[in-house]
Structure formats: structure tokens, C-alpha cells
Amino acid sequence: MIQLELPQRPKTTRISATLIAVIVIVSLFAGGLLGYLVGYSTISGRIEDLQDQLSILEEEISNLHLTQNVTYQNVTYILTENASFSHLYEQVRESVVVIRGIIFQYDFFGHPYYTQVQGSGFIYNFTG
Numbered sequence: 219m220i221q222l223e224l225p226q227r228p229k230t231t232r233i234s235a236t237l238i239a240v241i242v243i244v245s246l247f248a249g250g251l252l253g254y255l256v257g258y259s260t261i262s263g264r265i266e267d268l269q270d271q272l273s274i275l276e277e278e279i280s281n282l283h284l285t286q287n288v289t290y291q292n293v294t295y296i297l298t299e300n301a302s303f304s305h306l307y308e309q310v311r312e313s314v315v316v317i318r319g320i321i322f323q324y325d326f327f328g329h330p331y332y333t334q335v336q337g338s339g340f341i342y343n344f345t346g
Contacts, residue, residue: 313341
């Protein structure tokens, strides 16, 4: 009688589901930590530069307050129907300025951040 032998299956190593879950959790934690550290190291230098700029601006503002001793006058323009805005613009265009500022705030989690604000204004020489 001929006896047939079935081929044996190769033994496979089975990794348990718990071990896979632990590996995934550790990998996610390590990736998140690495991402945070890379982001923090990139931004921390920029934050220090902005803080230096802010301290310089604060010093310049305090110096301006010390040197100002100006009396203000109230000037009103009354424009009639035939007023020329282009003529008024030509008179004041050299004094129009753009004002930009930086505001220091805290987010919901208490982390500091900076935002930019912008406006416009004009310069007037009271001494002529």
C-alpha cells in the first residue's frame, strides 16, 4: 500500500493582537512627540526674534512719549457739493501712513502667540 504524505505547513509566528496594539500606540506617541519637538524647535527661534522686536518697539514708544510735548488743534474740513477729492488728496497724500502692530495674546490653552494688526493714519506737522 502506498502511503501519501501531505506536505507540512511552514510554521508561522503569530504576533498577538495585544502586541500589535502596543506597537501602534507607542509609535503614535513617539511620532507625536517627535513632531512637537521639531515644531517647537523651529518656532522657538522665531518667537524669540519677535519678542526682541517687541521690546525694541516698546522702548521706542516710551522714548517717543518722553520727547512729545505737543498741543493739538482740531481742524475740520467742510466739503461742499463741488469739492474735489483729488485736490484734497494731493494736499494730504504725503502725510498718509500705514500703521502695523503686533499684539501679544494667549490662546485657549494658555500658550502665548502674536497677531498682526494694521490700520492707516496721517502725519501732521504742528510747527508748520
